[in-house]
Amino acid sequence: MKFSEEFEQRFAEMVRQYPTKRSALVPTLLYAQDEIGFLSDEVIAEIAVRLDLTELEVRNVISYYSMLTTQPRGKFNVQVCTNISCMVRGGEEILEHCSKNLGIGHKGTTPDGLFSLEEVECIGACSWAPAAQVNYDFHENLTPDKIDRVLEAYRKSGKQ
Ligand code: FES
Numbered sequence: 001m002k003f004s005e006e007f008e009q010r011f012a013e014m015v016r017q018y019p020t021k022r023s024a025l026v027p028t029l030l031y032a033q034d035e036i037g038f039l040s041d042e043v044i045a046e047i048a049v050r051l052d053l054t055e056l057e058v059r060n061v062i063s064y065y066s067m068l069t070t071q072p073r074g075k076f077n078v079q080v081c082t083n084i085s086c087m088v089r090g091g092e093e094i095l096e097h098c099s100k101n102l103g104i105g106h107k108g109t110t111p112d113g114l115f116s117l118e119e120v121e122c123i124g125a126c127s128w129a130p131a132a133q134v135n136y137d138f139h140e141n142l143t144p145d146k147i148d149r150v151l152e153a154y155r156k157s158g159k160q
Pocket of ligand 1: 082123130
């Protein structure tokens with residue numbers, strides 16, 4: 001398993017900084033996912049060895065965090081929150097609207113590989129509900145029109 005030089009530098013730095021190797025697990029998974037696109041069996045096995053963990057321990061952590069995935073996703077992963085604050089302010093309508101706009105449902109990926117869609121629990125943006133996260137960017141106080149504009153901007157940037 002070969003990662004980039006940048007990944008190796010970050011990994012070496014994290015292992016130096018954290019008191020135990022295990023503490024570097026989540027950031028290591030995120031960096032690996034950013035680089036490879038998803039956490040394949042090969043990536044999981046490699047990270048488990050590097051951090052002195054079992055593959056099961058690594059998989060248990062992956063299954064806990066919605067931002068980590070063992071399946072390939074679209075270039076832009078649209079995560080719409082429908083938890084309580086977002087729900088009372090129209091989060092479910094935003095999810096439905098995204099589903100119509102993209103033509104895919106929960107955990108679906110568009111045929112061109114550009115978008116994935118996911119319904120998620122609270123993403124910590126309750127004060128600005130309803131909210132969604134696309135990769136690492138937050139979009140808040142959403143309306144159907146606003147999410148259409150957001151998706152269109154990603155669509156354009158993804159085709160460049
Ligand atoms: S409930 Fe949606 S961001 Fe917290």
